[in-house]
Each structure stands twice: as C-alpha cells, then as structure tokens.
Amino acid sequence: MRHGQEAEVTWECAECHATEDRVTRIDGVCHHCGKLLCRADQEIIPDLAFAAASGEVGAEAVHCRSCKRRHHSRIDVSLGT
Numbered sequence: 001m002r003h004g005q006e007a008e009v010t011w012e013c014a015e016c017h018a019t020e021d022r023v024t025r026i027d028g029v030c031h032h033c034g035k036l037l038c039r040a041d042q043e044i045i046p047d048l049a050f051a052a053a054s055g056e057v058g059a060e061a062v063h064c065r066s067c068k069r070r071h072h073s074r075i076d077v078s079l080g081t
C-alpha cells in the first residue's frame, strides 16, 4: 500500500478553493507566497524582480490578489529609460 502518489493529489485554489477538474485549471503559483491559483484568481503582471531572476526583461509573473496589492499596489513598471 502506497500513499500520497501524485495521481491522487487534487490541486486546490488557495483563493476560491476550487479544485481542478475538466474546466478549472489550477495552473498558477503566486511567485511571492507560493499559493496555488486557478485561472480566475491569477493576476499576471510584469514583475521586475521576477524578470531579473529569470533573466527575461519584462517577464510576467503570477500573483494572488493580496500579493498584487501588497507588492505592486501601483503601476511601477520601469522600462529602463
């Protein structure tokens, strides 16, 4: 008997507690707090720190709403000019 196999894991959105099924995709992780997020709860915005870490200028990162508010409360996108 083996427990905890990956096929048994049900992903759950940390915001709305939806579980993954044929229509709901829990395919995002907040890059600040690591919450799993469904499509509807993902706030995908450019994050300069994330861009620097990934080496991609203007890379977009997934955010939950509270982290978006906490870390990106104003439009703070610098294009390097």
Ligand SMILES: [Zn+2]
Pocket: 013, 014, 015, 016, 017, 018, 037, 038, 039, 040, 041
């Ligand atoms: Zn959700």
Ligand SMILES: [Zn+2]
Pocket: 030, 031, 032, 033, 034, 035, 063, 064, 065, 066, 067, 068
């Ligand atoms: Zn978050």
Ligand SMILES: [Zn+2]
Pocket: 031, 032, 047, 050, 061, 063, 071, 072
């Ligand atoms: Zn961020």
